[in-house]
Amino acid sequence: MKCPNCNNINKKYLYKYQEFIADDYDLRCTSLQYQKPNLIKCIECNLIFSELLNIKFEKLYGDVIDEQYIKSIEFKKRYFQNTFKKILKHVNKASEVLEIGSYYGVFGSIIRPEVNKYKGIELSSHAVEFAKKNYSLDVESKSIDQHLDDIEKLDVIIMSHVIEHLDRPFEDLRKIRDKMNDKSIFIFSTYNMDSFIAKLLGKHYHWIMPMHKFYFTKSFLQNFMENNGLELVETITDTHTTSVMYFLTKIKTILPFLNFILGPLTNINFLNKIYFKINLGDLDLYVVRKK
Ligand SMILES: [Zn+2]
Numbered sequence: 001m002k003c004p005n006c007n008n009i010n011k012k013y014l015y016k017y018q019e020f021i022a023d024d025y026d027l028r029c030t031s032l033q034y035q036k037p038n039l040i041k042c043i044e045c046n047l048i049f050s051e052l053l054n055i056k057f058e059k060l061y062g063d064v065i066d067e068q069y070i071k072s073i074e075f076k077k078r079y080f081q082n083t084f085k086k087i088l089k090h091v092n093k094a095s096e097v098l099e100i101g102s103y104y105g106v107f108g109s110i111i112r113p114e115v116n117k118y119k120g121i122e123l124s125s126h127a128v129e130f131a132k133k134n135y136s137l138d139v140e141s142k143s144i145d146q147h148l149d150d151i152e153k154l155d156v157i158i159m160s161h162v163i164e165h166l167d168r169p170f171e172d173l174r175k176i177r178d179k180m181n182d183k184s185i186f187i188f189s190t191y192n193m194d195s196f197i198a199k200l201l202g203k204h205y206h207w208i209m210p211m212h213k214f215y216f217t218k219s220f221l222q223n224f225m226e227n228n229g230l231e232l233v234e235t236i237t238d239t240h241t242t243s244v245m246y247f248l249t250k251i252k253t254i255l256p257f258l259n260f261i262l263g264p265l266t267n268i269n270f271l272n273k274i275y276f277k278i279n280l281g282d283l284d285l286y287v288v289r290k291k
Contacts, residue, residue, distance in 0.1 A: 001040050004053060005170055005224070008044035015039045015203035036208045039215060045223075048193055048215035057211060058143060058167055061123035066104070070130070073106055079240065080107040083160070083189070083285070084114075086236050090185050090287060091115055096155040098147075101162035102139050105131025111158070112137060121147045144172050154179040159188035164212045170224070177230055177290060186230075186288040189238055193217045195282035207282075221286060231291045238283035 001010050017036050037050040069076070084107070091097065095115040102108050102120025104127045112118040112135070120139035122128050131139045140147075144166075157176055163169050176186060191207045192198065194217040198205045208215070222232050251258065 001049075001051060001053070003040075003042040003045060003047055004049060004168075005047045006042060006045040008042055010040050010042050012040070012043070013038050014041040014048060015208070017203065035210065036203070037210050039203075039208065046217065046220050048217075050210075050213045050215075052210055053213050056167055057165065057213075058123060061165075062125060062141070064124040065126045066124075069104060073104065076104075076106045077110070080110050080160075082239055083107070084110050086238065086285060087158075087187050087287070088114075090187060091156055098154055098157050100144055100147075100157065100159040101165075102131060102137070103127050105135045105137045105139060107158070107160055108137045108139065109135040115156070144175065148175050148179055151179065153181055154184050154186075157184070157186040157188075159186075161189055163188055163190050164207075164214045164216070166213070169214055170228075173224070173230070174228060177228065180290040182290065184290060185233075187285060188288070189283060189285045190214075190216050191282050192284050194219065195280070197280040197282045218284065225288060229291045231289050233287040233289050236285040236287070237281060238285050240280070240283060 002008070003010060015036070016038050037052045039048055039050055041048045091111070091114065093114070093116060096117040097111055097115050097119070099108055099111065099118070099120045102122045103124070105120065108118055108120045108131060118138060120131065120137055121142045121144070122131070122139055123141060123143065125141045128139050128141045131137045154176065157180075163173075166172055180186065193205075193215045198207075218235060224230075225232050
């Protein structure tokens with residue numbers, strides 16, 4: 001398969017599962033779709049990507065309705081509050097923030113009171129309506145392309161767990177760069193395929209799923225930025241907050257043979273109200289400036 005970064009033709013798989021047969025992709029953020037896509041690692045530039053690379057998901061994202069996410073908004077809030085603390089030093093009362101992939105507006109609702117301007121763009125129109133209604137946020141159903149064509153410059157750009165979903169992440173990164181100036185700051189997060197947990201779990205790594213097209217490492221991203229007029233200022237480890245319920249449901253999906261133990265537990269409602277922070281050291285926030 002042709003590498004979308006360096007065009008090298010790759011013949012070997014990094015992880016090969018059974019052939020992908022699903023023609024219905026579950027693109028919800030909380031997706032539990034178990035079937036994993038075969039992954040390829042480019043021998044030239046080390047990019048890891050999915051064989052579903054050329055299927056255009058962006059249109060499908062427009063129709064996403066994620067009730068499971070809405071149910072778990074309380075713990076998403078805690079997660080984003082924690083993330084916001086980590087990036088606080090890069091924003092201030094004068095900041096004009098663009099959040100790419102603002103989803104149901106949870107992060108936006110935390111950022112909005114702390115900055116001058118907040119704008120969110122998001123493909124799912126259900127999520128956009130929710131964010132407008134519940135958080136009165138300035139959000140629009142637009143692609144990165146559509147939005148960047150309309151604006152002059154970018155100040156603070158935030159993109160949380162989005163880059164791995166994009167159809168053309170490298171083009172998008174360059175377009176974002178073109179609208180940045182010396183003062184702009186671009187913060188995005190993704191999982192790290194070089195992390196201990198990703199290596200330990202190998203092909204069973206929980207972030208390998210159909211809707212994730214790209215699987216980055218810190219060294220790949222650092223390289224990419226250096227070659228594309230961007231500079232990595234710092235990386236910050238992000239901490240995941242989850243509910244006991246979500247965690248058990250996820251494990252049940254990954255390890256179905258544990259169903260007889262976990263099944264009854266996942267019917268206990270109050271488990272949805274217990275949260276815990278889990279730091280597997282595989283989620284990173286990248287803080288980037290223009291060179
Ligand atoms: Zn490559």
